Amino acid sequence: MSQMIEFDEAAARAVEAMYLTPDVVAQRARVLDLLAPRPGEHILDIGSGPGLLAEDLARLVGTSGRVVGLDMAPAMVMMTRTRLAAMPQGECVAGEATKLDFPDGSFDAAVSTQVYEYVPDMPRALAELFRVLKPGGRALILDTDWRSVVWHSSDEARMARILDCWDGHLADPHLPAKLGPLLTKAGFHVRRVEIVPMLASTWQPVSYAAGIMRAIHNYARANGAAKGIAAADVQAWYDDQLRLVERGAFFFSVNRYAFVVTR
Numbered sequence: 001m002s003q004m005i006e007f008d009e010a011a012a013r014a015v016e017a018m019y020l021t022p023d024v025v026a027q028r029a030r031v032l033d034l035l036a037p038r039p040g041e042h043i044l045d046i047g048s049g050p051g052l053l054a055e056d057l058a059r060l061v062g063t064s065g066r067v068v069g070l071d072m073a074p075a076m077v078m079m080t081r082t083r084l085a086a087m088p089q090g091e092c093v094a095g096e097a098t099k100l101d102f103p104d105g106s107f108d109a110a111v112s113t114q115v116y117e118y119v120p121d122m123p124r125a126l127a128e129l130f131r132v133l134k135p136g137g138r139a140l141i142l143d144t145d146w147r148s149v150v151w152h153s154s155d156e157a158r159m160a161r162i163l164d165c166w167d168g169h170l171a172d173p174h175l176p177a178k179l180g181p182l183l184t185k186a187g188f189h190v191r192r193v194e195i196v197p198m199l200a201s202t203w204q205p206v207s208y209a210a211g212i213m214r215a216i217h218n219y220a221r222a223n224g225a226a227k228g229i230a231a232a233d234v235q236a237w238y239d240d241q242l243r244l245v246e247r248g249a250f251f252f253s254v255n256r257y258a259f260v261v262t263r
């Protein structure tokens with residue numbers, strides 16, 4: 001049985017640390033460029049997580065605007081609330097992406113990064129996104145396709161088994177490839193699609209690659225057996241990566257896909 005990640009306090013702290021690395025800071029900068037928030041706008045951040053993007057959005061819409069973070073995990077709601085505490089234009093509510101508790105046409109724009117890949121009922125989530133946007137409103141959606149991984153290993157077959165296990169942490173590890181038609185069916189106009197790469201061509205201890213390697217190691221240790229992967233195999237995979245790091249032979253990349261849409 002695959003097991004989706006639960007965003008409890010420990011997971012929330014790990015996500016926050018990973019999302020403060022230069023790679024994910026650069027991703028947020030690109031997301032903000034593409035969404036282009038303006039002073040005075042009302043913006044919804046679905047699955048706001050640690051609240052780093054919500055904080056940037058609140059700064060950019062200013063005190064004449066409004067930013068609402070929403071997340072289903074209490075630990076994440078607390079983190080976003082803490083980040084927004086000094087900004088009266090920002091708030092965070094507990095909620096579910098498939099059941100947004102806002103009136104129709106509430107927001108000028110919405111953003112959801114690395115969230116819909118966890119949502120089993122995407123038609124419903126997109127119907128809700130469409131409903132809460134004003135006519136003409138825009139949204140940015142960003143998710144990872146885990147088929148896009150290029151990760152050097154001394155044992156490709158073992159790497160494939162570990163990545164297959166990791167796929168289970170999401171409702172859909174290949175959502176981006178299907179997102180265009182889902183968005184069109186929900187009524188959106190897809191204006192732009194682009195790749196936001198996470199690339200580590202050399203090892204950096206404070207990086208997305210280092211964070212995701214730890215996360216995959218932990219996940220595979222807890223869930224590998226259900227996929228027929230022995231604990232010794234999981235450890236051998238991790239030790240191989242450490243050896244590649246020592247030899248200066250580490251290489252990792254994965255692509256996020258950003259969709260800019262209008263209602």
Ligand SMILES: C[S@@+](CC[C@H](N)C(=O)[O-])C[C@H]1O[C@@H](n2cnc3c(N)ncnc32)[C@H](O)[C@@H]1O
Nearest residue numbers: 007047048049071072073076096097113115118
């Ligand atoms: C990987 S984090 C991304 C956080 C944030 N969007 C960012 O990019 O920094 C995924 C977040 O989505 C939230 N999430 C997952 N499924 C959700 C759902 N169905 N409704 C609301 N939030 C959800 C999780 O609780 C978690 O905070």
